[in-house]
Amino acid sequence: MIDGHRRPRGPYTVGAALLGHLVPAALERSGSLVAAYDIEIRAVAPGLRDLVPARRATLGADLTDDERILVPAPRRTLRLANGIAEFVRDVVPPGRTLVVCNGAQADPTDVELLDVLMRRIPPSVLEITVYLGGPEPPPDARDADGLWAIVDRGVQEGFLHAVVELAERGLALSEPGGEQWWRFAQRAATALGGLGRREEARELWEEARRSSQDPAVHAAGAYGLAMLDARHPDPAQRDLGRARGWINEAIAISTLLPDPLQRAFKLGFDRNGLALIELRQGRAPQALALVESAIELARELGDRHPLHRMVLLANRAQLLAALGRGKEALEDWAAAIAIDPMFPDSYVDRGNLLFELGRHHEALADYEAALRVGPPLPEAHYNRAELRIVQGDVPGALADLNRVIDLDPGYVDAYVNRAGLLAFLEHDEEARADATTGLALSPGNPHLLTVLGQLETGAGRLAEARRALDSAIERAPGLAAAWGNRGVLRYAAGDPEGAVADLTQAIGLDPQPDLYVNRAVALRALGRTAEAEADDARAAQQPG
Template sequence: MSDSKSHLKARGAPPTRQRETASLLMPIIDGQRRPHGPYTVGSALLHHLVPVAMERSADLVAAHDLEIRAVAPGLRDRVPARRATIDADLPDDERILVPAPRRTLRLANGIAEFVRAVVPPGRTLVVCNGAEADPTDVELLDVLMRRIPPDVLTIVLYSGGPPVAPDSRDADELWTLVDHCMREGFLHAAAELGARGLTLTEPGGTQWWRFAQRTATALGGLGRVQEARDLWELVRRTSQDPAVHAAAAYGTAMLDARHPDPAQRDLGRARGWINQAIAISTLLPDPMGRAFKLGFDRNGLALVELRHGRLEAALELVESALELARELGERHPVHRMVLLANRAQLLAALGYAKEALADYGAAIAIDPAFPDYYLERGNLLLGMGEEEPALADYESAMRAGPPLPEAYYNRAELWIGRGDLDAALADLSRVIDLDPGYLDAYINRAGLLAGLERDEEARADVATGLALSPGNAYLLTVLGQLETAAGRLEEARAALDQAVEVGPALASAWGNRGVLRFEQGDVEGAVSDLTRAIDLDPQPDLFANRAVALRALGRLAEAAADERRTPQPS
């Protein structure tokens, strides 16, 4: 089940012997994902660089411990874990979190920064069998080529190479690798290797079930929903174990409840499957297993309620799951952490900020190395006006693991609120450097640049953003501002007309079109648009602009009323 769309593209011919001796960084790496699994290229590269780096700067290696240990497990005996989440030492049945697919991008960025700090300029990395590379290596090489200048590191990729050896690994070897892949979030490899493991194990047996559960979970995480659904159905047809059926029902429910496209979520079907999971879990004979699984399933039903907008019902379910978790003693700490954070999210949404902060604090205390809840608590604090604690949380999230674009994006929001636009621009640029597909970073950076009259830079961000999201109302609004400033009023009008059409709730689109209509002599239209903008978001500058338009129409009393709503310079 390899992803044929992720193949590497040839970037040059195989190197000549003269080039090898002159500038080759290391022996040619065979990118074939078998028999070494995900990060075949990344692991080989790190095995070459880490020993050299440790002699030069042990601190540099330590600063990238998590990335190195994930990408090159063979170096774990040489690179101690400085940052590690608690699930690293938990038994298999207590490790319930599966990293999101985007985690590999974070790892790739961390490795790129390590390589850039270590490699002397003028080196070359050569990879053969590129068409057989794992998606983790495809992504890593893309990040290396994007973030390391070619005069520092030239990367040559080509499809040819030694023939692919048949995979002779047995089920136990494959299980070890699948387990590693799921721990680290290497979902493509987990799906591919797990499917192979299923063919080597007795259907319905314990090891077969372990492969099936990991493979279906990986497929769901990759958005390959129908394949995951088919595998869960195969589980139901193969097994008569109640615990297996409960897990399969939960997994099937989550395919709908967590579908990345809201339009494709069938919450009624999800509810049916999760109710079946709860019904089975209620009957499990082991008290400890029953308490865990029932709480786990109720938390899943809470997600369905949340998707329906029934926050109180979701909160009641999460609280019942926390009650069950008290029966587990010291076991399943990750389960408790997730439940506490979920309750915090619901409490915050319901307006109980103080209680939500307490739950976030309790969740973070369980695993201070897990970054997600620092971000969530930071956002809550920022919304409460607690800027310094929010800043501390964002920076804790940055330190907790590989580069995290969301932490820099959120900190940029804080800088914008403080009026520190240089710091905001620096953080937004960092986000885009880490993830060139981060649309909101382009939107915010374009808006800031336009406000600073750095119009060409803003226009470049608008163009990139619109390529990612054609017809985006925010970007069209900035484009309208830029065209207005350039005196291209017809082009500005076209952009702003489209912006209000696709984003009728966006106050800035109406406000900017109001200003433009005033400049075009359509004063009545300007008042109409500015009134609509004020209805959506009554900001002082909108009242000031409407006051000017109202005066132009001779509606002096209304203009004076708007002027009273506008802060006067001191």
């Protein structure tokens, strides 16, 4: 039995105990299997790091505190959990049992891990029982230094819930406005923002401003407040004007910092933040100029802050690509990857650009590199599936989409694409199941409604098909597939004139051969033979 209470050990209390039991025995049988999950094991069970050397270490692992500027997204813990689940599945003999007590007090990392283990490992291999209650552990007697060690690890690994909880305790044990208090406050505010708890983050940044007269603290606080507005996931709730005001304040303060290296780093960091605001206000050239000025400032730092340079190069690559300067963008991606070849996001982003440029072989290589250098990554599998669809490799695409959904059952776009492929293969019931599951996750999703409408048309349920497709068009009037499928439906319902109208709309949005073929059928039904023949000719001339 494992006590899952988070208070004594923090994140992955259960995961560390489970791995502590499994890894030594696994090393005796297959060191290569353990090595294949080095990132996951070292993150979840730091006590095993002497047994499991880092095979895929990112640049950030060896940097000083002030140079580690990247905070992993909350979804990183799902990637770790999936890697651990696959390791456990490979090493546990069938018929084993895992019992966890104090499940109600487990850290969110362990709650997620247990959920993944139960979902991905059959009970016949590992039966898991979780009791919500259990013995009460002793009170937490850690001082601020002890708490900081776990908070610092949590920031590096992306254990954001623990960062918030333990940093709040650290704040209570620290002198307000002091250096130690500020370190806890900065990490907690950053973690709160990452968890979507923006108002709490805002209040903590404001408290930092009220508690300190240090210019660096005020610059960082202004930057943090700006990013809460600029990075809001709902565009309607972004206050870019307020964000610009805060980032301007950050820049004004950073300009006056006395230390030249700190000034160059912080000013470049803030200009990069202003570039995001410019981009979101539709001013890509201005954003590019700001990022380029930040890159010039970074030249003053010598070998320091390599992650900062990597981020700036990646951001310039994205802006260059958006402005149609693909060759220069690829050069920047190459430079960013050279700084940290173990950072998977760079491969995914460069692969996406290569895909857009039609360089499919190179894009595939980048997606596969992203899969090699880190824990399981649903996005890389999803993007590789899209590439395989374009290449006509339907079985390969389905395999990747199956993998995406296995890793992340909430990945809506994977249901969209898999439902479409299954419908194409006439596996209608499986396609319907995916559309239904996807719509439960994303009600009103126009792509899923389009697939559902197509399936209902094929099944002869024309009224249900019309409701689905009308709703899809209402929600996404620029979605050619919805217009095209409604055109097919209207023809099936005895309305060839309406079919021609919908198919014409679809062709105007995305002139695909099948749309011309279908419109030709509807035109012939109306006696418009010459127009139908012209559509047949256009279909023959269209690629695809």
